[in-house]
Amino acid sequence: MTRLEYWINSQTQYRIHSPFVFEMYRKVLFARLDKELRTRMLSLMPDEMRLHYQQADWRERKYHEMVYKLKDHYGMQTVCYDADETVLRGGEPEFGTLKVVCRPHRCRARELRWQAQQGNSKYNVSIDLFDVGLLMRQDKLHNQHFLLR
Numbered sequence: 001m002t003r004l005e006y007w008i009n010s011q012t013q014y015r016i017h018s019p020f021v022f023e024m025y026r027k028v029l030f031a032r033l034d035k036e037l038r039t040r041m042l043s044l045m046p047d048e049m050r051l052h053y054q055q056a057d058w059r060e061r062k063y064h065e066m067v068y069k070l071k072d073h074y075g076m077q078t079v080c081y082d083a084d085e086t087v088l089r090g091g092e093p094e095f096g097t098l099k100v101v102c103r104p105h106r107c108r109a110r111e112l113r114w115q116a117q118q119g120n121s122k123y124n125v126s127i128d129l130f131d132v133g134l135l136m137r138q139d140k141l142h143n144q145h146f147l148l149r
Contacts, residue, residue, distance in 0.1 A: 001111065001130075006105070006128075006130045006147065007149065010130075010148055011148060011149070012148075013025050013026065016146065016148070018141065018146075020141060021125070021141075021144075024127075025148060027073060028070060029127070029129065029148070031069060033065055033068075038065075041064075041065070041068040045068075049081065049083075052064075059102075059103055059131045060083075060102060062131050062132055063100065063102035063103070063131070063132050066100055066129075066132045066134075067086045067088070067100050070098065070100065071088060074095055076089060076090055076098065077089050079097075084101070084102050085100065085101050085102065086099070086100045087099050095136075096136065096138050096139065097122075097136065097137045098134060098135070098136040098137075099117070099123070099134070099135040099136070100132060100133070100134055101114060101117070101133035101134070101135065102131075102132065103131055103132075104128070104132075104133040105130060114133055118135070118145060123135040123136060123137050124136075124137055124143045124144070125138060125141050125144050125146075126144075126145045126146070127146045127148060128146065128147045128148070
């Protein structure tokens with residue numbers, strides 16, 4: 001999928017009907033990191049990830065910032081932290097597993113892998129932000145796929 005195709009097919013916050021996803025969109029996904037939060041994020045990162053973050057381009061930085069914002073807002077714990085995928089486990093009892101994928105549309109192979117992960121029964125909600133993809137398992141939500149700007 002190209003960025004233009006994504007832009008045409010994606011929706012804004014005003015077409016999100018799930019209250020949980022709408023709140024996540026407004027408070028986490030598109031919340032800006034101010035200087036204090038960015039400093040705290042860098043201090044909590046392992047040394048090798050901090051170095052990777054500082055050398056990364058803006059798309060990969062969005063991925064690392066998204067992981068930090070999700071962990072900070074929902075009190076999640078890192079299960080597996082990688083340069084391409086991170087798995088988080090919820091701090092709240094109703095929040096299950098969440099996987100953050102870096103640049104799922106970078107190449108054809110990653111696109112196919114992203115589509116296969118969306119169809120996996122392990123996750124029931126997927127949120128595609130083009131540069132970052134989120135897969136989550138939450139029992140209260142139905143199977144849904146969101147393409148958000």
